[in-house]
Amino acid sequence: MIAGMSTTGATLLLAPRINETGLQLRTAAGRRGLRAHTAVSWRAPQGLAGTRVHLYGGPLFADAVGRELGLAPLEPSDGWLAALPRELTRRRVELTTLAEARRLPGPAFVKAPADKHFTARVYPDGSALPGPELLDGATPVLVSEVVRFDTEFRLFVLDGTVRAASRYARGGELSVAAPESDAPELLAFAADVLAAATGPAALPSAAVVDLGRTPHGWAVVEANAAWASGGYACDPDAVLDVVLRAAGPLPELPPTDRPFLRPLPEVVR
Secondary structure, three states, X not given: OOOOOOOOOEEEEEOOXXXXXXXXXXXXXXXXXXXXXXXXXXXXXXXXXXXXXXXXXOHHHHHHHOOOOOEEEEOOOOOHHHHOOHHHHOOOEEXXXXXXXXOOOOOEEEEOOOOOOOOOEEEOOHHHOOOOOOOOOOOEEEXXXXXXXXXXXXXXXXXXXXXXXXXXXXXXXXXXXXXXXXXXXHHHHHHHHHHOOOHHHOOOOEEEEEEEEEOOEEEEEEEEOHHHOOOOOOOHHHHHHHHHHHEEEHHHOOHHHHHHEOOOOOOOO
16 A cells, blocks of 8 residues: 555546456455445446545546546646657657647657547658548647667556556567566666656656667657556556556645646536
């Protein structure tokens, strides 16, 4: 259990389409006496309003129930990757708008920073991106130079410390395993990245950071919300610690995390 965080009387709410990580978190929650509830629809379950709730699920589920349940889902800022020093990203990264990205003359890796509005991949040029009939040109996007990651790793981070790590890709294909022989170099590079996570490159107290090995050395892949990220081969108990902080009751949110609050819509039923 996280120091200073009580889960007495709290509920871990899981999205209706529960994945393997959700199943692991449900089991881990039970081991520590934390009630876990899997939603049956995209509505806040009856009886949870006004209680202490933590959430694990995707952005759409958080948006559907978050405001009603008084949740505080944390996510890295849109410009986090672009704010890091280039020696940590090993590529040029720019936060811009979809309208600007549509003018790209050549290949680039383009993704939405948080929500998956469109497929994150290498686009041959800007004309291949979703057009204005599909997505507003003001949609923020990250545009980066194309880089090849030989292996990629997921880190669950809490208060600037790596709590769990897993490999999730090799050669661009899914490959899940413990870091093993890569662990010393991975954790050393992670320490450099977390030390640089200040100012515009600051992270919320609970987040997921993906790192990878390129032909030219280690580099940051991206950062994501812990409450919406798969755990792969990470220790479920450690993942749960991070998730509980990443999407918990708004009144318990540390002041330093307020800049990282995901704006939650008011849902009219």
